Amino acid sequence: MAKISELLANLEMDQLMEAVQNELDNGTDPLEILKEGEAGMIKVGELFSSGEYFVSDLMMSGEMFKEVGEMLEPHLAGKTNEVLAKVVLGTVEGDIHDIGKDLVYIMLKSGGFDVIDVGVDAKPEAFVTALKESGATILALSCLLTTCYDSILNTVKAVEAAGLRDQVKIVIGGGPTDESVVKYTGADAVGDDAQSAVRLCKEML
Amino acid sequence: MASKLYEERSQKIKDTVNFKNERVTTCFMGQAAPAAHMNVKMKDFAMNSDIMIKTTLDYINEIDAITSVDCLNIGVNGMRSDHSLPMAWLSKIKMPGRELPDDSLWQVVETNVLTPEDYDVIIEQGFETVFNRIFPTLVDMNEFQESIAYQQKNGQNNVELFINSDLPVVNSGFASPPFEVLCGGRSMSQFFMDCYKIPDKIEKAIEVMLPGSIQSMLSSINPLCGRGAWVGGWRGASALVSPKIWNRLVWPGMKAMGLALIETDNIATFHLDQCWDRDIERFLEIPEKKSIINTDGMTDLRKARKILGEHVAIMGDVPAPLLATGTTQEVKDYVTKLIDDIGPKGLFITAGCDAPANTKFENMVAMFQAANDWK
Ligand code: B12
Numbered sequence: 001m002a003k004i005s006e007l008l009a010n011l012e013m014d015q016l017m018e019a020v021q022n023e024l025d026n027g028t029d030p031l032e033i034l035k036e037g038e039a040g041m042i043k044v045g046e047l048f049s050s051g052e053y054f055v056s057d058l059m060m061s062g063e064m065f066k067e068v069g070e071m072l073e074p075h076l077a078g079k080t081n082e083v084l085a086k087v088v089l090g091t092v093e094g095d096i097h098d099i100g101k102d103l104v105y106i107m108l109k110s111g112g113f114d115v116i117d118v119g120v121d122a123k124p125e126a127f128v129t130a131l132k133e134s135g136a137t138i139l140a141l142s143c144l145l146t147t148c149y150d151s152i153l154n155t156v157k158a159v160e161a162a163g164l165r166d167q168v169k170i171v172i173g174g175g176p177t178d179e180s181v182v183k184y185t186g187a188d189a190v191g192d193d194a195q196s197a198v199r200l201c202k203e204m205l
Numbered sequence: 206m207a208s209k210l211y212e213e214r215s216q217k218i219k220d221t222v223n224f225k226n227e228r229v230t231t232c233f234m235g236q237a238a239p240a241a242h243m244n245v246k247m248k249d250f251a252m253n254s255d256i257m258i259k260t261t262l263d264y265i266n267e268i269d270a271i272t273s274v275d276c277l278n279i280g281v282n283g284m285r286s287d288h289s290l291p292m293a294w295l296s297k298i299k300m301p302g303r304e305l306p307d308d309s310l311w312q313v314v315e316t317n318v319l320t321p322e323d324y325d326v327i328i329e330q331g332f333e334t335v336f337n338r339i340f341p342t343l344v345d346m347n348e349f350q351e352s353i354a355y356q357q358k359n360g361q362n363n364v365e366l367f368i369n370s371d372l373p374v375v376n377s378g379f380a381s382p383p384f385e386v387l388c389g390g391r392s393m394s395q396f397f398m399d400c401y402k403i404p405d406k407i408e409k410a411i412e413v414m415l416p417g418s419i420q421s422m423l424s425s426i427n428p429l430c431g432r433g434a435w436v437g438g439w440r441g442a443s444a445l446v447s448p449k450i451w452n453r454l455v456w457p458g459m460k461a462m463g464l465a466l467i468e469t470d471n472i473a474t475f476h477l478d479q480c481w482d483r484d485i486e487r488f489l490e491i492p493e494k495k496s497i498i499n500t501d502g503m504t505d506l507r508k509a510r511k512i513l514g515e516h517v518a519i520m521g522d523v524p525a526p527l528l529a530t531g532t533t534q535e536v537k538d539y540v541t542k543l544i545d546d547i548g549p550k551g552l553f554i555t556a557g558c559d560a561p562a563n564t565k566f567e568n569m570v571a572m573f574q575a576a577n578d579w580k
Binding site: 053056057063099121146147180 | 393
């Protein structure tokens with residue numbers, strides 16, 4: 001089984017799918033296979049943080065993880081991994097950069113979170129609606145443009161105005177964000193890569 | 206007739222690329238930065254060529270009156286971004302006052318307008334076939350024709366406006382290598398997956414596209430206004446793609462385009478967004494003292510200078526967040542330290558990539574002051 005995490009971490013697409021099929025044929029618990037996939041994703045995240053992997057590798061691993069998930073889906077039949085928490089994620093209004101956001105999505109998802117992605121150029125109301133509908137307790141905002149700091153601010157304000165601020169922690173990230181932006185916008189924390197998104201969200205539980 | 210100052214500044218550009226400059230060269234870059242300071246609505250600035258040009262010129266002249274602006278990175282010809290960017294990235298552009306609020310910045314709508322089958326069409330029939338099918342879906346062709354007519358009618362006058370303000374330009378051309386065009390057309394995430402799954406096909410498509418890319422790059426240069434062109438490196442950055450993809454699909458195209466510029470006696474400016482540290486030594490493959498790397502604050506310029514020595518000039522790299530939210534002292538410290546560390550020779554000081562729309566005017570001035578005052 002360790003093979004599955006390794007194949008994923010080495011980005012061996014074809015062999016990985018074959019190995020997953022083999023495990024299924026051998027009657028391995030699909031949840032166990034999924035956990036192996038998650039272990040592979042953690043490894044990929046580490047390789048990325050240490051500079052051995054690059055953004056495209058992270059994206060490729062995400063694609064592979066997704067395909068594994070799709071392959072397992074019919075076999076999971078109701079069995080689900082324990083969900084740590086629900087997270088609403090999106091790129092703030094005025095900003096269309098989605099690569100970083102999508103990576104955060106993948107890492108959170110493979111890290112055991114249920115993620116609701118509201119997309120790019122998302123208005124404050126879109127985040128609030130998603131928070132209300134899902135009951136998520138974490139809001140993750142991606143922002144790559146200095147011209148969009150106010151969109152983060154407006155989103156935080158909208159969460160306050162909706163009376164949700166006490167239940168919802170807000171993490172931000174993306175290129176130009178740092179502690180000063182946390183202060184400016186009234187968010188709770190900032191993370192500098194997709195791996196840190198998982199760490200921060202876990203800390204917030 | 207160009208003034209003595211204009212001639213001196215033009216010479217300084219050449220000297221800097223050649224590492225013969227005594228003092229650091231200051232260079233303007235900020236496509237959206239002028240609007241707010243000049244109290245012009247983004248809608249008017251972005252949608253009207255004459256307003257864009259006048260506002261930009263007034264803005265630069267205001268800085269130049271305080272501290273010297275030696276040149277512009279790229280010529281300002283008033284071409285709207287919803288007409289220019291679709292050619293580079295095969296994406297539709299949403300504009301302020303049209304799809305967006307009056308004062309917002311334009312947005313790139315990245316969707317996969319290219320299908321995987323299009324790689325075959327490119328290989329078999331050439332890129333034109335695909336481009337001619339897609340381009341009219343990305344821009345309003347009537348407006349585009351008007352835009353071209355505007356350039357034919359006013360291009361020369363507009364160039365002279367800058368010459369009369371003693372402002373020479375480094376690059377009048379702008380080119381997007383095939384990797385970037387395909388990436389924009391497929392959308393970044395789809396395209397990166399394609400690079401893992403069908404690299405042979407992409408390599409072939411790039412080979413087919415490259416001569417056309419080079420040709421249109423060379424024809425975009427207006428020798429009266431900057432004997433040089435950008436070779437864009439946005440989504441092909443080292444930090445974004447794995448070495449395998451970079452070596453095979455990114456660098457060969459960029460290098461060929463750079464060499465074509467140099468062969469025709471133009472300056473090659475590699476416009477590099479994101480971090481290029483991993484592959485920086487590859488720029489040694491470009492003939493020495495003929496090119497510039499134009500970075501955005503994420504590439505380590507100390508390391509670049511160490512590795513590249515006097516081979517490639519550097520144009521950079523005050524980061525966008527610093528210009529938007531920093532203090533003038535922070536900006537000055539950044540610039541001073543950069544020149545202290547890598548020396549004034551072969552160095553253009555400018556905003557990293559592009560000064561953002563919310564650049565504080567005083568920070569723009571501080572950037573140039575620190576460079577001009579450096580001793
Ligand atoms: C690729 C790119 C594009 C692509 C986007 C493709 C896409 N599908 O996203 C295209 C070409 C379309 C594009 C368009 C534009 N871009 Co752009 N783009 C970039 C570029 C080169 C890379 C961005 C990227 O994908 N990085 C890789 C990802 C993985 O990094 P990341 O997003 O930071 O994410 C990581 C972490 O930050 C973190 N993270 C991200 N989100 C979150 C969230 C949370 C909660 C946490 C914890 C962590 C986290 O995890 C990720 C993985 O580690 C940057 C250059 C740069 N220096 O960053 C410019 C850059 C961001 N773009 C810029 C600009 C100005 C634009 C345009 C306005 C360009 C123009 N002149 O028209 C338009 C934007 C239109 C708009 N309204 O949004 C500027 C922004 C400057 C500024 N104002 O701040 C940059 C910095 C370039 C520059 N130096 O000038 N761009």
